[in-house]
Amino acid sequence: xxxxxxxxxxxxxxxxxxxSPMTAKIIKYGARAQVKVFRLTNGRVGNRWxxxxxxxxxxxxxxxxxxxRRSGTVFTTPLLYLEHGDDLVLVGSQGxxxxxxxxxxxxxxxxxxxxxxxxxxxxxxxxxxxxxERGRLWPLLVDLYADFETYQATTDRVxxxxxxxxx
Numbered sequence: 001x002x003x004x005x006x007x008x009x010x011x012x013x014x015x016x017x018x019x020s021p022m023t024a025k026i027i028k029y030g031a032r033a034q035v036k037v038f039r040l041t042n043g044r045v046g047n048r049w050x051x052x053x054x055x056x057x058x059x060x061x062x063x064x065x066x067x068x069r070r071s072g073t074v075f076t077t078p079l080l081y082l083e084h085g086d087d088l089v090l091v092g093s094q095g096x097x098x099x100x101x102x103x104x105x106x107x108x109x110x111x112x113x114x115x116x117x118x119x120x121x122x123x124x125x126x127x128x129x130x131x132x133e134r135g136r137l138w139p140l141l142v143d144l145y146a147d148f149e150t151y152q153a154t155t156d157r158v159x160x161x162x163x164x165x166x167x
Contacts, residue, residue, distance in 0.1 A: 006150060006153050006154070011153060011154055014096065014150075014154045023095070023097070024097075027094070027095065031077060031078055034046050034061070034078040035063060035076050035077075035078055038061075038063055038078065038116070039063070039116075042118070042119060043116065043117060043118030043119055044118065046061065046078065047060060047061055047062075047117075047118040048060060048061060049061050049080050049145070052145075052147040053145050053146040053147040054080075054145060054147075057145075059080045059144055059145045060080070060081055060083075061078050061079060061080055061081065062078070062079060062081050062088065062115045062116060062117050063076050063077070063078055063079075063115065063116035064076065064077050064078075064079050064090070064103060064113065064115050065113050065114045065115070065116075066103045066106040066107055066110070066113055067106060067109070067110040067113070068102075068106055069105055069106050069108075069109035069110070075102075075103070075106070076116075077101070077103050079091075079103075080144070080145055081115075081164075082137075082140060082141055082144050084137065084140065084163075086165070086166055087163050087164060087165050087166075088115065088122075088124065088163075088164040089129075089137055089140075089141065089161060089162070089163055089164070090161070090162040090163075090164065091141055091145075091148055091159060091160075091161055091162075092104040092159055092160040092161070092162060093148055093151040093152070093159045094151075095151060096150065096151035096152070096153075096154035096155045097155065098155055098156065098157065099157070100157065100159075100160055104128070104160050104162060107126040107128075107162060108128065111125050111126040111127060112124075112125055112126075112167065113125075113126060113164075115164060122166060123166070123167050124164035124165060124166055124167060125164070125165050125167045126162055126163070126164050126165075127162070127163055127165070128160050128161070128162055128163075129160075129161040129162070129163050133161070133163070134158075134160075134161045137161050137163075138161065141161065
């Protein structure tokens with residue numbers, strides 16, 4: 001399923017909406033709610049994303065633990081993921097916001113971490129895909145969740161792709 005092509009006017013409208021402080025709050029509190037529900041049900045609820053392109057084609061979600069690079073605090077973020085062999089692949093899109101999500105920088109600083117999947121957890125080591133690997137993974141990610149292409153069209157940054165390898 002391909003993402004809908006956005007006109008320049010639609011891209012500008014989306015950028016303006018993303019710049020709203022309310023957008024960041026919605027993302028923050030929505031993520032907190034999903035983490036609580038996922039944990040309470042051991043992933044039976046909250047393990048599929050059914051918003052946007054995920055409405056007709058639900059996308060698997062996991063909980064990513066990451067250590068704040070300045071605070072040392074452990075944070076947990078719900079994210080869509082792609083299984084690629086033994087690896088799990090994440091997209092640092094943050095809905096097309098202008099900056100990478102904090103979890104990307106946190107994983108660069110402390111790559112050893114844990115993810116929580118439906119029914120269990122897995123210890124992993126994170127790395128940001130280089131441009132060549134990203135180029136191979138990106139079409140698979142867009143096939144998984146077509147809105148990733150819209151997010152890339154909306155932002156001026158290259159959205160990072162993060163690969164989690166079992167450890």
